[in-house]
Amino acid sequence: MKRAELANMIDHTLLKPEATTEDVDALIAEASDLGTYSVCVSPSMLPIEVPESLAVAVVCGFPSGAHSFLVKAMEAASSVAAGAQEIDVVANLSFLKEHDWISFEHEIAMVRLSAPEPAVLKVILETAALTDEEIIEACKACEEAGADYVKTSTGFHPAGGASVHAVELMANTVGGRLGVKASGGIRTYAQAMDMINAGATRLGLSASRAILEGAE
Numbered sequence: 001m002k003r004a005e006l007a008n009m010i011d012h013t014l015l016k017p018e019a020t021t022e023d024v025d026a027l028i029a030e031a032s033d034l035g036t037y038s039v040c041v042s043p044s045m046l047p048i049e050v051p052e053s054l055a056v057a058v059v060c061g062f063p064s065g066a067h068s069f070l071v072k073a074m075e076a077a078s079s080v081a082a083g084a085q086e087i088d089v090v091a092n093l094s095f096l097k098e099h100d101w102i103s104f105e106h107e108i109a110m111v112r113l114s115a116p117e118p119a120v121l122k123v124i125l126e127t128a129a130l131t132d133e134e135i136i137e138a139c140k141a142c143e144e145a146g147a148d149y150v151k152t153s154t155g156f157h158p159a160g161g162a163s164v165h166a167v168e169l170m171a172n173t174v175g176g177r178l179g180v181k182a183s184g185g186i187r188t189y190a191q192a193m194d195m196i197n198a199g200a201t202r203l204g205l206s207a208s209r210a211i212l213e214g215a216e
Helices: 003-007 021-034 069-081 093-097 101-114 132-145 164-174 189-198 208-213
Strands: 010-013 038-041 055-060 086-090 120-124 149-151 179-183 202-205
Touching: 003 208, 010 021, 010 179, 010 208, 021 038, 021 208, 038 086, 055 069, 055 120, 069 086, 069 101, 086 101, 093 101, 093 132, 101 120, 101 132, 120 179, 132 149, 132 164, 149 202, 164 179, 164 189, 179 189, 189 202, 189 208
Parallel strands: 010 038, 010 202, 038 055, 055 086, 086 120, 120 149, 149 179, 179 202
Antiparallel strands: none
């Protein structure tokens, strides 16, 4: 894959809780230099100024996902009002582990209503903490609720980050109707390509420069 093509699949990400506004400014400058699709930051950093070539993504209900429906919906709405074009919302894992698909779909639908199109909605499933059946059913519920992407991981869960198996399972379930974002623990060009070959259409990366250097 050509470097520019790979760069255009990357959400260049900085979500460390200790990140400063100077760190975010450096992230934006690096993303612009690398030609990534977007920057992904915490909602408290908004609003931010970015070049027209960059989209702005923010997380919602991060990192645990154990927030009420209303908190997630309000956070998504306020982020869009502050300039975010993409929302990466963390799923409530208790719903997924209890197989409460109705509550899970309702939550995602509420966030979708609060961040309507053209905002892009990605749902972080934390796949390393789920069974194959739970990943499949969660992807189906995300599609029913109007999400645009399903996403593997926050990168903060002790169970781990993205895996080729999870990405394949997600891609097969959504069948191209939704995008698939692989995120969490991707550090090398080879890992990035494995995720893309498995069906990922977007990558959440903090090591973007090192990975893109592998494409050269």
